[in-house]
Amino acid sequence: MRSGRWSRRALLPLLGIVAIHAPLVPVAPGSGAAMPDLLWCLVLAFVARAPDAAPAAVIVGLGLLADLMLSRPPGLGALGLLIASEIFRAPDGAARGWSPPREWLFAAAAFAATILATALAERLTLGPGLAALRGHVVATVLAYPFVALGVGWLLGQRPARSGTR
Template sequence: MAEGVRRRVWLYPTAFVAIAAFLVVLRLLPLGLRAGAWPGPDLLLCLILAWVIRRPDYLPAPLLAVVLLLEDLLLMRPPGLWAALVLVATEFLRSRAALTRELSFPVEWLLVSGVMLALRFAERTIAALALLPQPALGEHLLQTAMTILCYPLIVGCCWLLLDLRKPATGELDAFGRRM
């Protein structure tokens, strides 16, 4: 039984890194057919937030920071800005794990939507203060709306494919502590 718990401790972070690598490579591919097309959703952000709300113990903060910093570098964004903001947002959600366990899905979706909007406006504010070039506000808001709409799909995929569920009341983590 202990081997199953130890395997899960390594299996889920490895699966996260593999999925994140796939999503970053997918964003790097030139799939847009025409200029001015609608921006696609940030599926990695959906995955991260769904993962942290469901099983925060399976996604350690240092791993998340490294993955997001590499994404910043590969997508040629300001290094560390998005990574730091998402890390703060995930720690905000992680600190409310007991509360989010009891939320129904529509309320969880509303909470995650608020976090996504706060992330986008914080990123735009910091980029404006640093005088960094940034896309139009409408484009950012459209991408955030698409990301919010894709969140239930990502949660469903996590639930069906990865068996990533919210912990039950009284469930123990890999170290024998109550969650």
């Protein structure tokens, strides 16, 4: 059982690195299609289903790596990801009793808020405007349910419920 716990803990960093590199692959150069933030989807789906297998240090590390690899302001995306994941992991377990649509809505709102904060920070440094980030938000919101289903299938469980571990 102990090796199963460690394999679950190793799964998030491994899949996280794949999720960080996915937008860097030139799938359709010049198409202008927005790539979803698969790391965001992966981390929130993982924390909702296996909070003990997603330590905050790993989440921050993956978030910082993504910020650096994807040329985003270092730390803003990581901070937003950590805040959202800690709401899912709240000690009272309120978020764990959410239905899948409510979980999806929270993930979408939290991602949009993080993108807005990032856009405001980039605005100070003459980065891209909000219009350029709209497609990124939409793509991530649409990708979340599929990533959540995949994580649930990989872990063999549904989102953790209140009072259960």
